[in-house]
Amino acid sequence: MSESSSDRARPRWKFLRDLVVIVVVALLASFLVKAFLVRSFWIPSGSMQQTLMIDDRVLVNELVPRVAPVRRGDVVVFRDPGGWLGPGMGDDLVKRVIGMPGDTVTCCDAQGRLSVNGHPVDESYVVRSPGSDRVAADDFSVTVPAGQLWVMGDNRYDSADSRVHGTVPESDVVGRAFVITWPIGRWSVLSRHGDVWDAVPAP
Structure with a gap:
């Protein structure tokens, strides 16, 4: 019994239908990831050198802090609380x-280190002033209010951060930067230096 033209057309139509469904689902998934889970940001200044350089592009996990909590040591993107930019x-x-x-964040001890809740923090990633061991130029001591974060650039001598503008509401955090994607030669996973920050005691 010979196969009719309609019988031969049915598998082709089924293949095309499945292909369209796959493409639509893939595009939708990509949109949802970009819109709600991961976004790309451009670094315009040198305040986070040498961790982040001018013109780097980073991917930001927007599940932080909506699903996962912000932690000490995280590199975060946040909306301008007002007057920073x-x-x-x-x-x-x-x-x-x-x-x-x-x-309670205090600067600086005899070795030029920050202390958090009385625990000195060895920040190997901080850019220091030539000839100085201090991770910041001026002494300070601040207790972070409820619902707020104290943030600083890694390039401490060229960063207008919480020392200038005060704390940042946790609700203003867009997400946690977790990888440098551009330029290609700079591709790397961003570390929060958990071995250092996880040793800080609770307040």
Whole structure:
């Protein structure tokens, strides 16, 4: 019994239908990931050198802090709480989380280190001033209010951060930067230096 033209057309139509469904699902998944899970950000300043360089592009996990908590040592992107950026400078900033709500952040001890809740923190990634061991130029001591974060740039001598503008509301955090994607030669996973920050005691 010979196969009719309609019988031969049915498998082709089924293949095309399945292909369209796959493409639509893939596009939808890509949109959802970009819109709700991962976003790309451009680094416009040198305040996070040498961790992040000018013109780097980073991917940001937006599940932090909506699903996973912010932690000390995280490199976070946050919306300008107001007055951090000048006109035409964009809406988002990137800094490292140093103090969580209730933490007391103090600078500096005899070795030039920050202390958080009385625990000195060895920050190997910080850019220091030539000839100085201090991770920041001026002494300070602050207790972080509830619902707020104390953030600082890794390039401490060229970063207008919480020392200048005060704390950042946790609700302003867009997400945690976790990988440098561009330029290709700079591709790397961003570390929160958990071995250092996880040793800090609770307030």
